[in-house]
Amino acid sequence: MSIERRFHPRKDVNFSVNIVLNNNEQQLESTAVNLSLSGIQLSLDKASVDLILEQAGHPAEFQINLSDNSDVTPITVRLIVNRRISQNEFLLGLKFINISAEQLTTIEMLLNH
Template structure:
């Protein structure tokens, strides 16, 4: 049994990941979402770019395609390889404002 603060929902949404430090953009999709984090489908190019970051833990911003004016700050928690070029990245949201929480609630409620 998983010990989670917030349940995850399978949500396949288009997202843009902005990788630190130069904010390089990667378009990808989410596989699930909760009020505290997101799982992202990633290819090897994206994972290699993230792992090149000098600072740990690894941080980056994501933008939901339909709400691209509100970046979510994330910390990489899990990097799981699915195949040679397919990965799942488990990420925790950090520094969430009321506006972030409202948007997450709206996205999760749309998938109910």
């Protein structure tokens, strides 16, 4: 029997997420796999993961857009887990950093959708 040690339960999701690197100079497309109030897991290819690791520093921190709505502020995330699924598929576990009330509302909306 496994014990759930998470602060917030995860919900399986499937929607597009834009990853923002280099102060909006570069964006990557990814797919959200699951979401909680404290973080998100994204599915990416090897080239995208390599680019993130190259550009985001250590520990890797960058921003993501959970919505196509340009009024929503991007959320800063920190890479916690980099899991290789296959030769070209990776799952990145990201923790939300310093989220605002507006960003929390967006996350809650996606969780209740």
